[in-house]
Amino acid sequence: MAKILQLKIFLEDIDPKIWRRFLAKDSISFHQLHNIIQGVMGWKNYHLYYFNINKKRIELPDKEGYAAYKIENSKKVKLRDYIIKEKQGFVYEYDFGDSWRHIIIVERILNSLPIDVTSVPYCLEGERACPPEDCGGTGGYERFIKVLNTGKDPWKENIKELKKWLGD
Numbered sequence: 001m002a003k004i005l006q007l008k009i010f011l012e013d014i015d016p017k018i019w020r021r022f023l024a025k026d027s028i029s030f031h032q033l034h035n036i037i038q039g040v041m042g043w044k045n046y047h048l049y050y051f052n053i054n055k056k057r058i059e060l061p062d063k064e065g066y067a068a069y070k071i072e073n074s075k076k077v078k079l080r081d082y083i084i085k086e087k088q089g090f091v092y093e094y095d096f097g098d099s100w101r102h103i104i105i106v107e108r109i110l111n112s113l114p115i116d117v118t119s120v121p122y123c124l125e126g127e128r129a130c131p132p133e134d135c136g137g138t139g140g141y142e143r144f145i146k147v148l149n150t151g152k153d154p155w156k157e158n159i160k161e162l163k164k165w166l167g168d
Contacts, residue, residue, distance in 0.1 A: 002027035004120060005083060006108035009037060009092065011130075012101045013138045020126035021107070023117060026080040030058045030072075033079060034092070036121045037102070042130035043094060050074075053082045053090035085109075098137040 002025040010019035020040045024033060030051050038045045050059035051074065058072040082090075086109055092102040113120065131141040146152070 001111075003080070004110040004113055005079065005106055006110065006124070007104055008107050009041065009102050009104045011041075012103060014131075014141065016128065018126075018128040018130060021124045023110075023113070023120045023122045023124065024079070025120055026078070026083060026109070028079055030074040030077050030079065031060065034074065034094075037092060037094075040121075040123045040126070041102075043100075044133050046133055047095035047097070049092065049094045051090060051092050056082065058082075083109075095133070098134065098140070100131070100137070 005024050005026050006021065007024060008019060008021045010017045018041075022036065022040050024036055028036075033051075034049050035045070037043070048059070050057055050071075052058075056072055057069060058074045058077050060075065061071060061073050083106055086106055088106045090104050092104055094100045094102065117124075131138075132144070135141050135144055
């Protein structure tokens with residue numbers, strides 16, 4: 001029978017932290033976890049990703065088979081294959097260009113859903129909106145925050161264009 005994992009994910013190198021706490025079944029694949037993370041964090045699923053857990057790299061295989069390292073197929077490997085205890089941590093990196101590195105902590109392993117939750121996946125709580133896609137990693141994100149807060153761009157680009165690109 002599937003167990004319920006209470007996971008906390010946060011983006012590295014951003015302060016104050018951008019984080020979410022959510023529930024997922026341990027019977028899902030790492031690819032399904034990737035899709036859940038895309039939803040709870042607010043990403044748009046435009047880029048590649050990988051997980052690093054117990055010194056194993058888990059990701060979608062290269063269609064041409066040119067991977068420079070050994071990987072596990074994220075569509076075939078289940079969370080329960082690698083998640084074995086509470087407080088266990090692992091890495092999720094999204095968008096190899098911007099390198100959004102997330103830390104995931106297994107906070108609790110439950111035998112059943114909490115009483116106020118009807119189904120999983122389920123986002124319990126979190127703080128702060130995710131950075132926009134393709135903004136240039138943490139440095140680009142810090143620039144956007146500065147532009148939005150001050151109206152001045154350290155790179156002297158057109159502020160109206162930056163805000164238009166950023167959107168709502």
